[in-house]
Amino acid sequence: VIRQLTIIGLGLIGGSLALALKRAGAVERVTACARRQETLDEALKLGVIDAGSTDLAEAVSGAEVVVVATPVGAMESIFRQLAPHLTADMLLTDVGSTKGSVVAAARQAFGELPTGFVPGHPIAGTEDSGVAAAVADLYQHRRIILTPLETSSHEAVARVRAMWEACGAEVIEMGVAHHDEVLAATSHLPHMLAYALVDTLARMGESEEIFEFAAGGFRDFTRIASSSPAMWHDICLANRGALLAVLRRFADDLAQLTQAIEQGDSDYLLQTFTRAKGARDRFAEKFED
Amino acid sequence: VIRQLTIIGLGLIGGSLALALKRAGAVERVTACARRQETLDEALKLGVIDAGSTDLAEAVSGAEVVVVATPVGAMESIFRQLAPHLTADMLLTDVGSTKGSVVAAARQAFGELPTGFVPGHPIAGTEDSGVAAAVADLYQHRRIILTPLETSSHEAVARVRAMWEACGAEVIEMGVAHHDEVLAATSHLPHMLAYALVDTLARMGESEEIFEFAAGGFRDFTRIASSSPAMWHDICLANRGALLAVLRRFADDLAQLTQAIEQGDSDYLLQTFTRAKGARDRFAEKFED
Numbered sequence: 001v002i003r004q005l006t007i008i009g010l011g012l013i014g015g016s017l018a019l020a021l022k023r024a025g026a027v028e029r030v031t032a033c034a035r036r037q038e039t040l041d042e043a044l045k046l047g048v049i050d051a052g053s054t055d056l057a058e059a060v061s062g063a064e065v066v067v068v069a070t071p072v073g074a075m076e077s078i079f080r081q082l083a084p085h086l087t088a089d090m091l092l093t094d095v096g097s098t099k100g101s102v103v104a105a106a107r108q109a110f111g112e113l114p115t116g117f118v119p120g121h122p123i124a125g126t127e128d129s130g131v132a133a134a135v136a137d138l139y140q141h142r143r144i145i146l147t148p149l150e151t152s153s154h155e156a157v158a159r160v161r162a163m164w165e166a167c168g169a170e171v172i173e174m175g176v177a178h179h180d181e182v183l184a185a186t187s188h189l190p191h192m193l194a195y196a197l198v199d200t201l202a203r204m205g206e207s208e209e210i211f212e213f214a215a216g217g218f219r220d221f222t223r224i225a226s227s228s229p230a231m232w233h234d235i236c237l238a239n240r241g242a243l244l245a246v247l248r249r250f251a252d253d254l255a256q257l258t259q260a261i262e263q264g265d266s267d268y269l270l271q272t273f274t275r276a277k278g279a280r281d282r283f284a285e286k287f288e289d
Numbered sequence: 290v291i292r293q294l295t296i297i298g299l300g301l302i303g304g305s306l307a308l309a310l311k312r313a314g315a316v317e318r319v320t321a322c323a324r325r326q327e328t329l330d331e332a333l334k335l336g337v338i339d340a341g342s343t344d345l346a347e348a349v350s351g352a353e354v355v356v357v358a359t360p361v362g363a364m365e366s367i368f369r370q371l372a373p374h375l376t377a378d379m380l381l382t383d384v385g386s387t388k389g390s391v392v393a394a395a396r397q398a399f400g401e402l403p404t405g406f407v408p409g410h411p412i413a414g415t416e417d418s419g420v421a422a423a424v425a426d427l428y429q430h431r432r433i434i435l436t437p438l439e440t441s442s443h444e445a446v447a448r449v450r451a452m453w454e455a456c457g458a459e460v461i462e463m464g465v466a467h468h469d470e471v472l473a474a475t476s477h478l479p480h481m482l483a484y485a486l487v488d489t490l491a492r493m494g495e496s497e498e499i500f501e502f503a504a505g506g507f508r509d510f511t512r513i514a515s516s517s518p519a520m521w522h523d524i525c526l527a528n529r530g531a532l533l534a535v536l537r538r539f540a541d542d543l544a545q546l547t548q549a550i551e552q553g554d555s556d557y558l559l560q561t562f563t564r565a566k567g568a569r570d571r572f573a574e575k576f577e578d
Contacts, residue, residue: 143501143502145502182499182502183502185490185493185499186499186500186502186503187503187506187507189486190486190506190507190510190511191506192543192546192550193486193510193543194510195546195562195565196542196543196546196561196565197478197479197539198565198568198569199542199561199564199565200474200535200538200539200542201474202564202565202567202568203542204474204538209471210471210474210475211475211568211571211572211575212432212575213412213432213434213471213472213475214475214476214572217476217479217512217513217516218475218476219573220512220513221482221509221510221512222479222572223509223569224506224509225565225566225568225569226566226569226573228566229558229559229562229563229566230559232562233555233558233559233562236550237550237555237558240550240551243550244547244551247543247547247550249493250485250486251540251543253485253488253489253492254481254482254485254543255540257481257485258533258540261481261525261526261532261533261536262529262533264526264529266522269518269522269525270518272484272485272488273484273518273521275488275491276483276484276487276488276491276514277484277487277514277515277516277517277518278491279487279490279491279500279514280487280511280512280515281515283500283503283508284508284515
């Protein structure tokens with residue numbers, strides 16, 4: 001049981017972690033730091049946290065586990081504020097969607113990386129955000145990627161793993177660079193495409209009318225374009241290298257598809273669509289979609 | 290009440306139309322033509338149709354309304370087979386996702402366009418296909434676009450409209466070219482992006498592993514990549530002009546976004562994501578998504 005969990009940057013992800021651990025009886029006390037007092041008031045009212053402060057030092061005092069759940073662009077600044085308050089036995093993890101940038105930020109802020117620091121990334125969430133959207137079962141049967149560092153102690157890794165497993169999640173370990181490549185492909189690229197598509201349409205003439213005739217496929221396809229612009233701004237820049245690589249690969253593939261349509265290349269079109277459908281159907285079977 | 294409705298090319302769309310009209314008491318008898326006898330047997334067993342034949346002439350005999358629901362690439366051939374059996378008071382419509390190509394096919398097959406011919410396109414459907422997936426409420430509160438031609442009689446337009454309204458749908462009329470531009474943007478382009486994305490990922494190394502870490506956003510985003518490759522092959526080529534125009538526009542926008550990421554252009558990223566989120570949120574409000 002964690003005596004005190006402190007969440008820095010309280011929103012959907014951190015709030016859901018608090019609720020899940022409370023439900024599992026895996027935490028005694030939850031504190032949080034947020035920029036706005038209203039967020040803390042709301043979280044207190046909802047029973048997500050037991051105490052909160054807009055002052056990081058106050059929130060983190062007495063923490064056994066500190067979870068940084070701010071947008072990734074803010075992490076270096078948070079780590080710097082955190083540095084003087086970090087004790088040797090404090091566990092530190094984060095929930096950032098990119099890992100290379102978070103590790104770099106930690107290196108900048110801490111100099112030597114703390115042995116209690118284990119970067120993490122829950123593959124969960126919705127296009128909603130904010131602590132009011134937090135739910136105790138957000139991590140149930142979801143995957144959590146941990147990217148332990150050479151500096152991370154075995155004990156720290158085991159304790160962060162146990163925390164997420166208490167939420168009903170499946171914990172997987174992988175390297176930092178590999179995480180960033182995989183996520184660039186499966187999450188960051190699709191978000192860029194959804195944003196770009198909606199924006200392309202919104203800027204076309206008669207865009208209001210255009211959206212009128214969008215059907216279910218469009219709704220599903222563009223749902224992620226309702227995600228937080230500030231968060232995705234940060235992710236784009238934080239995972240720039242891996243994202244640019246898949247963006248270029250995708251642009252090349254799309255250019256080839258465009259050429260095939262132009263040339264009426266039936267074989268290319270049928271092969272591409274069939275291969276994609278096969279991969280999507282196998283994926284759907286696995287995840288019961 | 291329609292005395293006899295004949296569906297040529299029995300699948301999800303035609304089957305659901307039959308079920309909806311039957312439930313509304315708006316049709317007395319439904320016949321169908323399909324390529325495979327098994328499809329007709331299944332539809333008979335499911336109560337979707339009252340009689341079926343793999344012979345088009347036999348299926349269409351006695352029809353008051355003929356609905357062509359084959360992939361758009363097959364329509365010219367179907368219209369040619371239909372031509373000798375079309376009577377002056379027979380109503381003819383289709384459910385093709387592209388309208389310019391269907392009108393061109395009709396012109397090729399019939400020479401002079403029949404006054405009873407009113408092209409149509411229901412904005413409904415799922416990534417499932419086949420008559421077994423047919424449901425009576427598929428068109429409830431969905432939009433049906435009709436693109437009446439100069440040759441279409443007012444009576445024919447009114448009757449096709451009434452047929453769809455009996456299924457609970459909202460009928461909208463627009464020009465053929467406008468339909469094709471709107472659908473290229475809201476339906477055909479997203480399908481190309483979903484197919485291209487899944488294919489890009491499937492062709493990356495360790496693609497099986499990549500899909501393991503895909504979350505809900507990816508599931509939603511790529512669901513339409515499970516659609517029928519043959520159908521989408523036809524749509525691509527049938528609406529080639531309008532689709533190429535939006536594909537190029539999108540590719541340009543994506544190249545600009547890519548450049549902004551490369552250059553760390555925060556303003557561009559935030560503005561683009563915010564504008565897209567705004568458009569998507571307005572769309573979601575309207576459609577209660």
